[in-house]
Amino acid sequence: xxxxxxNLPAELIDASSSAFSGILGKTSLTNADYTTLSTASGRxxxxxxxxxxxxxxxxxxxxxxxxxxxxxxxxxxxxFDEHGQIRPSNEVGAVGHxxxxxxxxxxxxxxxxxxxxxxxxxxTVAFKAPLDFARGLDDYSTLTRxxxxxxxxxxxxxxxxxxxxxxxxxxxxxxHGLWDSSASWNTFTPLMTKSNRExxxxxxxxxxxxxxxxxxxxxxxxxxxxxxxxxxxVAKAVAAEAQAERVAVSKVDFVVHSMGGNIVxxxxxxxxxxxxxxxxxxxxxxxxxxxxxxxxxxxxxxxIRFENSCTAGYFDAAGMSPLNGAVSDLAGKGDGTALSAxxxxxxxxxxxxxxxxxxxxxxxMGNMSNFKAAASWICPDDPxxxxxxxxxxxxxxxxxxxxxxxxxxALNKRQGEVWGDxxxxxGKHSKSLGLLGIGGAPLLDPDGPVATKxxxxxxxxxxxxxxVQ
Amino acid sequence: MRWFLxxxxxxxFGTCAHAQQLSIVSPPSGTIVYPGGSINxxxxxxxxxxxxxxxxxxxxxxxxxxxxxxxxxxxTLIPNDxxxxxxxxxxxxxxxxxxxxxxxxxSLVVERTEVPVSxxxxxxxxxxxxxxxxxxxxxxxxxxxxxxxPLPSTRYQCVVQNPSIITMLQGCTVAAISNGSTTxxxxxxxxxxxxxINVHTGLRGDYDGDGDVDTDxxxxxxxxxxxxxxxxxxxxxxxSDGKIDALDVRVLTTMCTRPRCAIQ
Numbered sequence: 001x002x003x004x005x006x007n008l009p010a011e012l013i014d015a016s017s018s019a020f021s022g023i024l025g026k027t028s029l030t031n032a033d034y035t036t037l038s039t040a041s042g043r044x045x046x047x048x049x050x051x052x053x054x055x056x057x058x059x060x061x062x063x064x065x066x067x068x069x070x071x072x073x074x075x076x077x078x079x080f081d082e083h084g085q086i087r088p089s090n091e092v093g094a095v096g097h098x099x100x101x102x103x104x105x106x107x108x109x110x111x112x113x114x115x116x117x118x119x120x121x122x123x124t125v126a127f128k129a130p131l132d133f134a135r136g137l138d139d140y141s142t143l144t145r146x147x148x149x150x151x152x153x154x155x156x157x158x159x160x161x162x163x164x165x166x167x168x169x170x171x172x173x174x175x176h177g178l179w180d181s182s183a184s185w186n187t188f189t190p191l192m193t194k195s196n197r198e199x200x201x202x203x204x205x206x207x208x209x210x211x212x213x214x215x216x217x218x219x220x221x222x223x224x225x226x227x228x229x230x231x232x233x234v235a236k237a238v239a240a241e242a243q244a245e246r247v248a249v250s251k252v253d254f255v256v257h258s259m260g261g262n263i264v265x266x267x268x269x270x271x272x273x274x275x276x277x278x279x280x281x282x283x284x285x286x287x288x289x290x291x292x293x294x295x296x297x298x299x300x301x302x303x304i305r306f307e308n309s310c311t312a313g314y315f316d317a318a319g320m321s322p323l324n325g326a327v328s329d330l331a332g333k334g335d336g337t338a339l340s341a342x343x344x345x346x347x348x349x350x351x352x353x354x355x356x357x358x359x360x361x362x363x364x365m366g367n368m369s370n371f372k373a374a375a376s377w378i379c380p381d382d383p384x385x386x387x388x389x390x391x392x393x394x395x396x397x398x399x400x401x402x403x404x405x406x407x408x409x410a411l412n413k414r415q416g417e418v419w420g421d422x423x424x425x426x427g428k429h430s431k432s433l434g435l436l437g438i439g440g441a442p443l444l445d446p447d448g449p450v451a452t453k454x455x456x457x458x459x460x461x462x463x464x465x466x467x468v469q
Numbered sequence: 470m471r472w473f474l475x476x477x478x479x480x481x482f483g484t485c486a487h488a489q490q491l492s493i494v495s496p497p498s499g500t501i502v503y504p505g506g507s508i509n510x511x512x513x514x515x516x517x518x519x520x521x522x523x524x525x526x527x528x529x530x531x532x533x534x535x536x537x538x539x540x541x542x543x544x545t546l547i548p549n550d551x552x553x554x555x556x557x558x559x560x561x562x563x564x565x566x567x568x569x570x571x572x573x574x575x576s577l578v579v580e581r582t583e584v585p586v587s588x589x590x591x592x593x594x595x596x597x598x599x600x601x602x603x604x605x606x607x608x609x610x611x612x613x614x615x616x617x618x619p620l621p622s623t624r625y626q627c628v629v630q631n632p633s634i635i636t637m638l639q640g641c642t643v644a645a646i647s648n649g650s651t652t653x654x655x656x657x658x659x660x661x662x663x664x665x666i667n668v669h670t671g672l673r674g675d676y677d678g679d680g681d682v683d684t685d686x687x688x689x690x691x692x693x694x695x696x697x698x699x700x701x702x703x704x705x706x707x708x709s710d711g712k713i714d715a716l717d718v719r720v721l722t723t724m725c726t727r728p729r730c731a732i733q
Contacts (some may be wrong), residue, residue, distance in 0.1 A: 018679040018732070179528070183554045186618050208607075228692045235677075236604070240592050271688040276679055276732075310569060317559040317571055318526035318533070367532070374533035377522035378563045431552075434531040 010149075010163040013042035014248040015055040015126065016277050024055070024126075024279075037124045043248075047144075047166025048093070049241070051251035051285040052131035052462070053278060058095075058149060058163060060123045075153055077125055082146045090461065092147045093130040093167070129248070133169045134459035143204060144168045170253050170285050171205040171241045172458065173234055177258025177291070178219055178330065179320040179432060182210040184257065187446040191255070191455060205245075207237040207252075209260075218259060221325045223342040226259075227266035231273040234283045250278040251285035255454055257444060258405070258429065259326060261292025265346035286467070287353040288457050290450060291402050291429050291443050294355070295409040296332015296343050298397050302384050304328055310379035318435055334398060334406035336413055349412045351469045352462035356450055357410035358402035358427035358443045359420035365390035365403075367437035388436070402429040403438045414468065419449055426450050489518045491560050491570040493525075498575040501623065503582050504551045510534075512541040512560045512572065519565040527558035529577060551579045553618055578621050585610030587662075588620065590655045594665045597635070597645035598678045601703030606641040606664060608655055625657040635666050636701045644699045645670065673704060674724045681726040691718050 015024060019040045023033045037057060048054040060075075079092045086092075127149065134140060149163040172191075176184045185192055185208055192206075209230060210218065218226050234252060242249045254264050264287055267273040274280040293300075303312050303322040312322045321327070329342035349355070372388035379385055387395045400407040400418075407418055420427020426441045426448035433442075443450050460466055495511045502508055512523050523541040525534040529551060534543045541560075556579060560572035589609045597604065606627060610620045627641040631651035635643045643653060645668040653664045674682040676689045690705060693713050698706045705713045707720040722730060 018681055018683070021732070181554065183552055183619060186552055192617070231692070239596060240594070243596050244592075244594055270692065272685070272692050275677065275685060277677075313569065313571070314526070314561065317561045317574075319528045319557055319559075319574075370532055374524055374535050377535060377537070378524065378561055378569060432528045435526075435528060435533070437532060 010151075010161070011059040011061070012045050012047070012127075012163075012165065013057040013059060014045050014242070015042070015057050016248060016250060016279065017042050018276055020057065021276050021279075034124070043242075044246075045242075045248050046246045047146075047168060047248075048127070048129035049168050049170045049247055049249040049251075050130045050133035051170045051249065052129055053250040053281055053285070054129040054248040055250075055279070056127040056129075056165070056248055058125050058127050058165075060151060060161070060163075075123055075151055078150045078152070080148045080150055082148070084148075087135075090131040090463070091135050093165070094128045095149065096126050096128065127165060129250075130167055131463075132461040133167065134461075140455075140459050142169075166247060168245055168247050168249075169205065170251060171207055171237055171249065173237055173252045173254050174206065174208045175230065175254060175256040175260030175263060176210050176218070177256075177260050177430065178326055180218075180257070180430060182208040184430070184444055188444050188451055188454075189446045191451060191458075205241050207233070207240075209233050218263070219321050219324065219326050223259075223262050223266040223326070223329045223346070224269055225325065226263045227270050227273075230263055231267055231270045231283075234267075235272070235275065235277065238277060238283070250281070251283050253286040253288070253458060254284060255288045255290070255458070256292060257290045258292055259330060261287070261289035261294065262330070262343070262346060264289075265294075265349070266342070268347035269345060285352075286458070286462055288356065288454055289353065289410070290356045290454070291358050291405050291410050292355070293330055293332070293334065293405045293409045294343075294346075294349060294412040295334050295336050295406075296339055297330050297405050297409065298332070298334050299404050300327045300330035301332060301338065302396055304331060305384075308379075308382045308384040311375060311382045311384050314375055314378055320432065320435075332409070334401075334409035336408075349468055352467035354457045354467050355411045355414060355416045356443070356453060357405075357407045357416060357418045358429060358450070359400050359407055359418050360403050360428050360438055360440055361420065362390045364420075364428065364440040365393060365438050367439060368393060369437065371435070371437040402427055402443065403433040403436070404429045412468075417453070419443065489564065489568075489570055490515050491523070491562050491572040493558070493560050493572050493575045496575070496577075499578060499623075500575075501578045501580050501621075502547045503580060504547050505549045506547050508545060508547060508577070510543040510545070510558070510560075512543070512562075514539075514541075514562065514570065521563045521565050523560060523562035525558055525560055527556055527574075527577075529556040529558060529579070547579065553579050553581050553621065555579075555621065578623060580621055580624070581610070581612065581618065583612055585620070585657070585660065586613050587611045588625065588655060588657050588660045589617065590653075590662050590664050592664070595643065595667065597643075597666070597668045597670075599670050599676055599704040600645050600647070601699035601701070601705060603638065603642050603644045603699060606643065606653065606655065608641065608657070610657070620657060625655055628654045628656060630654065634668050638699070638701075644701055646701060670704065672726075674707070674721050676705075682721065682724050682730070683727060683732045684725075684730045685732060687718060687721055687725070687730055690721050694718070 077095045081087045145167050147165050151161040174185045176182055238249050316323050329340050332339045332343050369389050375385045398406045426445045428440045428442045431442045492513050494513050522537045525543050556577050557574040559574045562570045591607045595604045608620045608625050609617050611617050629637050634649040634651045648668050650667045655662050676686045707717040
């Protein structure tokens with residue numbers, strides 16, 4: 001309850017509406033703007049997703065204590081965590097003047113600000129979502145927590161008002177890779193286990209893009225075509241999460257395998273991915289790529305060469321089609337050279353992106369000669385077939401690779417953790433590489449080290465060293 | 470480049486009516502198989518031709534299955550770790566004079582042998598914003614413990630409570646017809662779960678539901694060009710010609726609520 005406002009509660013309104021978008025960017029607000037911010041209808045919510053972008057309008061109903069001779073009363077808004085502590089603002093969010101540019105509501109150590117109340121029935125401030133959800137092990141397995149806006153007045157004897165704001169974990173969108181389906185995540189435990197999807201009887205906000213059968217859904221389309229579909233999917237996922245949980249949501253955490261990373265990095269080329277919903281900043285809060293060929297795959301490059309046309313058909317018959325769409329876009333040497341136009345057109349790998357790579361050993365490729373023998377029956381004249389042995393395969397993909405993607409490509413030529421080679425198993429690009437005679441555990445192995453690492457990354461601050469800064 | 474390659478593959482793999490045809494004659498497409506179970510795939514060549522080899526390829530198997538002697542019959546095991554789902558397998562062969570033949574793929578559905586103890590459907594609630602908007606419902610079986618896996622579409626059906634609000638397309642995909650709320654009941658044997666569906670269509674052409682028609686909506690509609698329309702009525706097909714194309718985008722630009730389709 002606030003001075004003079006009776007029992008009326010504070011109102012939290014999702015600011016991602018065209019009703020407010022023209023005002024939020026202004027540096028100087030008119031009286032009409034204030035009236036709009038204070039009175040225009042909007043979606044009432046309980047809180048925000050911790051994506052660093054979602055914005056609330058916090059409206060406090062007041063009976064004005066001002067007079068024409070004393071036109072202003074000042075209110076101070078201070079942000080606290082659920083324990084009443086002032087914490088680093090990355091964790092609690094930020095409060096600011098609704099008239100400043102969205103990006104100018106910055107996360108500084110200062111979370112206290114003052115406003116002159118206007119001669120309106122409400123005082124309105126903007127609350128920007130925290131940048132990070134998890135603040136350590138306490139939040140590792142939870143989905144929501146709370147912060148509080150403490151509002152004080154300069155009027156003597158008036159008690160402060162506490163406005164609770166629910167902070168929810170951002171939705172996670174899984175994007176599968178080439179020659180695969182959304183079913184590839186089914187056994188990616190612990191992320192996909194029931195206990196992690198359901199905490200406090202609330203389901204973990206997981207959205208698994210793509211068809212569940214082993215269709216050629218993504219292989220038949222270019223990066224751009226796939227990105228267009230993904231953009232629609234994410235918009236619906238964000239809207240569904242916002243509606244179901246009554247929170248403001250703008251961005252998601254992407255966990256992607258293989259070409260899924262290329263598709264997410266191509267979202268920037270889709271105009272519909274820059275929306276009022278995400279304040280035209282795109283949908284990426286955090287991107288975790290697993291075996292993504294950021295610099296292409298030389299295998300893709302070889303398969304689309306004219307002299308290997310028979311082998312291309314052989315792969316197609318095996319459900320690994322290199323004939324349409326995606327594989328041409330994936331062509332690149334893996335070291336940053338000979339990039340396809342689609343690879344060049346992707347947005348840069350920027351913060352916050354975590355790059356995970358896998359590696360297989362020669363021993364794991366011991367059965368590749370069986371594949372060579374089988375392919376030789378059908379395509380004996382294709383040069384690429386001669387390289388389907390453990391020793392010669394490096395002529396295609398180099399010395400260090402996960403079976404398809406060179407380590408340098410998966411890490412975008414940066415330093416990073418590489419799984420595989422015995423001590424840390426789980427380095428094979430995908431389960432389907434068993435067909436090529438490549439053994440060992442795949443990157444998406446249940447309860448494997450990559451799965452564990454993904455859980456850790458989802459719970460780390462976006463400013464952690466694990467993310468490209 | 471890719472069209473040329475496709476053309477080349479068609480030439481190499483021969484699809485002419487009078488050419489030899491390679492076919493998987495059994496099992497029929499859609500056959501349900503189980504991890505650890507055995508399967509026999511029979512392949513024929515019509516008219517009979519001397520083949521150097523015939524192979525069965527597919528992501529379901531851990532290696533290509535190869536035979537060099539007729540009759541081409543492949544007895545094999547479904548891998549124990551096969552993830553439930555639908556897989557395609559294809560026969561491919563090379564004639565002794567060097568031509569490559571390829572069959573039409575057949576699909577095999579891998580199912581778990583156990584029956585789920587309960588089912589879940591996702592999303593738990595659906596909001597549709599324009600007539601014709603579609604949303605697919607995924608159905609999962611909970612097999613106890615930590616195991617939740619998709620159910621094959623053969624194992625469940627979806628029933629609409631109020632068909633005047635939404636319609637059910639193939640599989641378990643709903644499409645909006647008119648405003649209102651209803652439910653879809655997902656049935657799998659004695660198990661069931663319910664999903665709430667809300668349809669709220671506002672201003673025509675306001676596809677993002679933000680109260681106006683602007684460049685965002687134009688960009689959105691542009692990205693759907695050449696996609697099929699929803700047969701039960703589709704607000705993206707603004708000129709009602711059965712297609713989503715540049716003409717619809719042109720119509721939408723005349724419906725913008727501000728000059729030059731400005732975004733507020």
